[in-house]
Amino acid sequence: MSFALEHRAWWEPPLRAWSQGEIDAWLRDTVEGWRSWSDMHQNYEGPWRELVHHSGRVLQALTFQPTGAIVAAPTTSLPESVGGERNWDYRYTWLRDASLTLEALWVAACPDEAEVFFDFLTSAMTQMHRGEDLQIMFGIGGERDLSERVLPHLPGWRGSWPVRVGNGAWTQRQLDVYGEVLGAAHRLKAQLGGLDEAGRQFLMTLADTAADRWTEPDQGIWEMRGPPRHHLYSKLMCWVAMDRALELKDMLGADAERVARWKRVRRDIRAAILEHGWSAQVGAFTQSFDSDVLDASVLMLPICGFLPASDPRMRATMEVIATDLTDARGLVYRYRAEDGLEGEEGTFLLCTFWLAQAYALADEVERARETFTQAVEHVNDVGLLSEEVEPESGELLGNFPQAFSHIGLVNAAWAITQAEERRRWRVPSARVSPSMESERV
16 A cells, blocks of 8 residues: 655645546656665765765755755754653754765765755845854745744653754854855855856955954854853854854955955964863863863864864864763763753764864774764664664664764765875875965964
């Protein structure tokens, strides 16, 4: 027996029952469509090839074809702790998640939708022309109002209440999004081809806004619902915005005055991170300026090219995270500090993959492989990952499948592949921004 579910708006032609043959034909066509897409786009041949290819297909499947929007996950209110209140609606396009998805697809599947996605983002330019922050997330049709509400008639999965529709984070200031979008544009510049004037202005406005606002506090990558702070990750991504804009300056047509300002701001951000982001007491880079709170997002310092992974401060940070921010399985928490919400969350798969990637960049291939293996042991029977893992039971938690987790898998596998190639040819790690040598001087 075959079963088909179809949805139409009331003004569209009436539905009719499909025959068994029609359903079978649609299923065959769907399977063939995915196989042909995979054959045409996926050419990664490193370790964990099948996992990487499957993650690439997952990330592609999270793309809404009509607009190019990429959702963080296709579900809402699957909890970060069973029975708890940490239940969020992830069925939207976060600029951060979508940009990182495109970068991961560059490794896993040679994306051909980059231009469509950047056309989708260009619509956000009108906000910044009015002097506002760039909205951090949108609906899949470009909807801007994502007001959060509770559905009281639903009990939630395994009693995890409330069930939410919408996401209150849409009104937050998250300064990291400027760097993530520019980072994706830099990685995918060949796929973008010749940007039109609107696209060039959009990317330059992103860089200019990051330059204007990097000194301000925000809610950070983890969307803290308490008071804003000077999150290190947000400052780092503003540095990335400057760095990648400078790499793209010719493509963007940036004038000399603008370029000089971007260089000056990049230098200032770097100095601020090195002075205020390092905690001598903890012996590591920390969550926010002049704090002692550990946060796995600082692992992005070497991943985005701010510091080499072999830098003594980064090695020390990786050791502290591996010792003090992991569970018994070796999986990494985002942070363990108070965040204003009831209950606790599980370990974060993306952060675990970040640690594996950082190890690979430091040429510690064995530790990278071990950490990667600990994470992928939680891939379920159909190759999918959620956001988190319950520390006691090992059960998957959170919205599912989660783009962040599959992004982390792809990037960590790629970093381990590169590390093994360097070891084979005895080439030292060089994952550092091209601009860093001049900045050291």
